[in-house]
Amino acid sequence: MMQFTQSSLNVGELATGQELSIPVYRVAAKDPSAPSVFVQANVHGAEVQGNAVIFQLMKQLERMDVRGEVTLLPLANPLGINQKSGEFTLGRFDPITGVNWNREYLEHSIDIPAFYQQHCHLDDVQLKQQFRLALLASCEVHLANPWGVTTGKRLAVTLQTLAHQADIVIDLHTGPKSCKHLYCPEYDRDSARFFSIPYSLIIPNDFGGAMDEAAFCPWWALVEHAASQGREMPVPVAAFTLELASQERIDMRDALVDAQGVLAYLSFRGVINEKVAPADMPRFGCLLKDYKKYHAPKGGLVEYLAQPGIPLKAGEPLANILRLDCYGTEDELTSLQLEQDCVPILHFASASVYQGTELYKLMTNVFEL
Amino acid sequence: MMQFTQSSLNVGELATGQELSIPVYRVAAKDPSAPSVFVQANVHGAEVQGNAVIFQLMKQLERMDVRGEVTLLPLANPLGINQKSGEFTLGRFDPITGVNWNREYLEHSIDIPAFYQQHCHLDDVQLKQQFRLALLASCEVHLANPWGVTTGKRLAVTLQTLAHQADIVIDLHTGPKSCKHLYCPEYDRDSARFFSIPYSLIIPNDFGGAMDEAAFCPWWALVEHAASQGREMPVPVAAFTLELASQERIDMRDALVDAQGVLAYLSFRGVINEKVAPADMPRFGCLLKDYKKYHAPKGGLVEYLAQPGIPLKAGEPLANILRLDCYGTEDELTSLQLEQDCVPILHFASASVYQGTELYKLMTNVFEL
Amino acid sequence: MMQFTQSSLNVGELATGQELSIPVYRVAAKDPSAPSVFVQANVHGAEVQGNAVIFQLMKQLERMDVRGEVTLLPLANPLGINQKSGEFTLGRFDPITGVNWNREYLEHSIDIPAFYQQHCHLDDVQLKQQFRLALLASCEVHLANPWGVTTGKRLAVTLQTLAHQADIVIDLHTGPKSCKHLYCPEYDRDSARFFSIPYSLIIPNDFGGAMDEAAFCPWWALVEHAASQGREMPVPVAAFTLELASQERIDMRDALVDAQGVLAYLSFRGVINEKVAPADMPRFGCLLKDYKKYHAPKGGLVEYLAQPGIPLKAGEPLANILRLDCYGTEDELTSLQLEQDCVPILHFASASVYQGTELYKLMTNVFEL
Amino acid sequence: MMQFTQSSLNVGELATGQELSIPVYRVAAKDPSAPSVFVQANVHGAEVQGNAVIFQLMKQLERMDVRGEVTLLPLANPLGINQKSGEFTLGRFDPITGVNWNREYLEHSIDIPAFYQQHCHLDDVQLKQQFRLALLASCEVHLANPWGVTTGKRLAVTLQTLAHQADIVIDLHTGPKSCKHLYCPEYDRDSARFFSIPYSLIIPNDFGGAMDEAAFCPWWALVEHAASQGREMPVPVAAFTLELASQERIDMRDALVDAQGVLAYLSFRGVINEKVAPADMPRFGCLLKDYKKYHAPKGGLVEYLAQPGIPLKAGEPLANILRLDCYGTEDELTSLQLEQDCVPILHFASASVYQGTELYKLMTNVFEL
Known part of the structure; x- marks a missing residue:
């Protein structure tokens, strides 16, 4: 039975001096030509289910013939995970600055045309290697800023440094009250059929600060530039964010379902020797602009x-807003509907809201994948 | 159709000067001999379902022949209800002091033997009236403290002043992730069979700061003292806390079920003229010391x-604790069991816990009511 | 004595249904050619001193001959101001989303070349009027989004709608532990000498989401485009952010000092008829890139x-970091220094920090204004 | 030079599995008859200055002839210290339950008359030893509760177990914005003249959950019972809470001043061989009921x-309340006064308050010590 090695990644220090560290589980590559994989979970503190998926993934991989390097980081944000406020985990943003932990990854300021001009004589493999080194150097420079870096940036760029070393990057999140959905870059939409996930958001090449974007955007930009110079190459890095249903939930059995989905993809990519078939289920997509x-x-x-994951026709009830202060008027109970068909993907976690609270996220113009 | 009158109760002032106020709905007594009722909801900010029950109660009462005065206060803690921290409502305690909003009610320092000696010549009705006046005077003195009173005390004692004027006090709460349960004073355990609630906690005459205790403890003490002096009288005030399943949940249909339970009790007590039968369901009890x-x-x-409300045998799995930092050791997944039969009533709201977090509350030594 | 009229601006609704509203004080223009003024304070909840400055400003203006319209909004963020967490005001960001309240203003997507081409035949006054209408229309469209707008966006864009109607926009903030400083757009650096503020940050035309930028950036862009087309005109709108020392502080006497500074500027601009001389004090500047x-x-x-406002030579002690867990090692007490001269402008509010916490903000390459 | 040994005290576990631990510094007793000392700091997360005092104390003790055992626990609440909310440390209460960290110590349920009857034949030294064992056993039983103990109880009772082993217990706190003051049990008021602290609260034998009370109350009760049985003995344990001015402040020089005060007391008690004179300063007292x-x-x-530590005459201004929403009315600025002379000891940390916020704590009926 294969064994993961365990090590520890230092990502900061608390006020008491206690080290913030992340457990890192790794199995080395047997076959240097097999893709390498980086999986992290729980960057948002309340989004714990990804840890269970990593657990089940490790239990499965132990018995498999793993060809490529696999690196797994559960509990990837120790500060966010341990930050309670009332009964819940206040782990979506830095409690001091308010910055979303998943918007802290580094946007590299690499001049891609200049880089390409300098390295276009290389073959694809070498070009990839040089670009990876450039990305890693950029991370390193950022972390070595003589004025220091913020707590969140140190965490994010340290994780990013590991992610840039992999060919496949999987970031495990959840929604608040949510059905499973996937963020998938447009160039890779065919990969959505491997995961055990019914709904996929097809995203363009815009960097918004998230890990998946941090992993694929520079490569996609490089490939597009090369294409503009007449050289066709596939985007060498795949990156996905899996939203594993609702936050504040651990379900070991369901974690196994999602671990199987990840294995189906890794099998397809040749990371593992075993054939793992994807779950047989309908899968749908939506462009990010229609989300x-x-x-x-x-x-x-x-x-x-409206329940997450259940299609909702135009005019069907989405939610009620109850206003006890308006009892006896027409505002006492307001029924909300939408004017177009949609699939509600997630809704807000709390049952009381301010005006303007994001109530639902919904897919419109949904298509079959 | 009967109409509730609406007024507004001032309970404080925010830093911007905005008034904290609570909507008060009231119908006057037709029959002065019918008991009067006070119902409040949402003293804990995240426990919103009681508002829906009040809404359904009003909709039902509108069509009924109401004999006794009914006073309803939904949204009874505007500061707590509007206090978010992350996506959830941080409404269990004062955000400044940490004091639980439901532990702020006033413990009166009335010398009951002295009061009784002074008033024992009165008949039961007059005695009740005098004691009520003493309770109200005690509240008034407390609120008029020249050094001021805390935000939470002002809220609580203002609510208590209204509650003391009623014969029946009902405080609507919820648990975190919870099945329905009722706090019922020992002297009133026969009343538990009216509410649509399967599990009842039978509580003794100990003041712990909660509304139900604030409402009944002084009366119970008075009655016990009278008994020690050879005079038997029933406890003139009934007070219950209803825990309406989970927080952060509005369910209008389920609110109707609980409104029916309250109506069944009010029907039994003669507050309404209509006969409303209690739901036909098994009901169980547990002494507070066994909770x-x-x-x-x-x-x-x-x-x-273990699911709230589903009996759990000794040795059956209660919960698992997953520890990704301990992968590969016997601590990676710990199964928790109890050594005795119980009924889990509620569990913690979050899926990640510190050592010592209150995971479950459970009834032991459960009996049929 | 002149009287301000008071009205109320609705900016949202809480979960209890309570309206979020801001008091608006206004005096109408006597002289339509005099510039109009918009002043707001306390958009960050803990930054209260601006309210005191508005108070003193009103007390002064009451006795003056005010020519231009003046609109004053103290307590401009009722949600943020009333949001406590522990003893302090958690008012820097939306407690639900983490978004900084001062990064929510709208970046207009007006196509300036197209606008200019369409309106370049107008004279400066008319051009200004048309552009203002375009900005207001853009705000209106944003607020009318059929999918709704967030709580923070509604607040910000409602404030922005008022600000766009003024020629002079002043946003009153404070730092955490801070000396007074001013954010001043590069084109307006001569105006810095009017305020009672020793340090000014000279900022470029980059929109970052703050009120001052929201007020001046589109105008500056318009003027630059006109210049590129051969038409010279001054930037018609002035906008400043005043940082009035430390948060969580009300000082009525110091508020009068800053009110005098604002009046000196308004006097210079002809908003008031009285001559108010600026305070006689040294003033220094720093480019934003050197902050x-x-x-x-x-x-x-x-x-x-190092104290805010006191220049610090290279190598002089900035701060100590005490580490009790490292007692007896060289890490027990670490002295921090910088390698270049600077002026510390503000430091973090708390005495215990994580690695990466922003300890100080400092001006380097400081010059006399 | 004497060396403290360092060890680590486990007090809990975070959700990530990270251990909560406290550094423990200790020097063993040279002279078994010299009293033993326990000093802790920073049980409230924002009250950091006590750590600096422990640091200075260690630096001084290193050079001294220490006779009795000294145990020092800085950073005594790792969970509270690392818990930020916004820029400040939310360290006054458990973020989940709201329970004040300094109200969690165990009230022993020892039957003192029964204990005394059983042990009254012992001499004072033996009696003390037996009672100490009883206190420790009570702590141990509490921690071994098969239903578990809360996070805060585990921390508190673990600290209490150490404290019960000492003859002198010193708990280092601060106020919000505060002058230095001391909580001193009535039987020990003569000891107040050693500390570098101008104001002392003289407290009775009522257990309220704090460390000092936890340390001395059972002993005081024992001594009083013995007295009622005709046996006079001094209270064998001394316990003080020192409030070292304001929270969120580290001042190394001032820490030395307070370390000297502690050393003056330890010198008086014979813990150290050196003579350390107390600071020459006026000292005042106030009964807790007059606080x-x-x-x-x-x-x-x-x-x-009103500044903390500066006596305030009746009728002198205490504070102003500014209400911008009431501009132009008599409520715009309210001056607050008291009707009796007092010494303000501390005030609230924030400049914006709800109605009912505790603005000031003040000593009345102050007397010279």
């Missing part, structure tokens, strides 16, 4: 009627 | 296996 | 040695 | 005028 946020038109108490 | 808190024996991620 | 953030190189307890 | 909390009579912005 809508619906905000509460008024403050009040919310009865969420 | 146990189970604390996490270690930190980690929790898979809650 | 440095120094992050804690390690976690620990911090003794802040 | 008043003044609550904000309205919400608003607060200008704190």
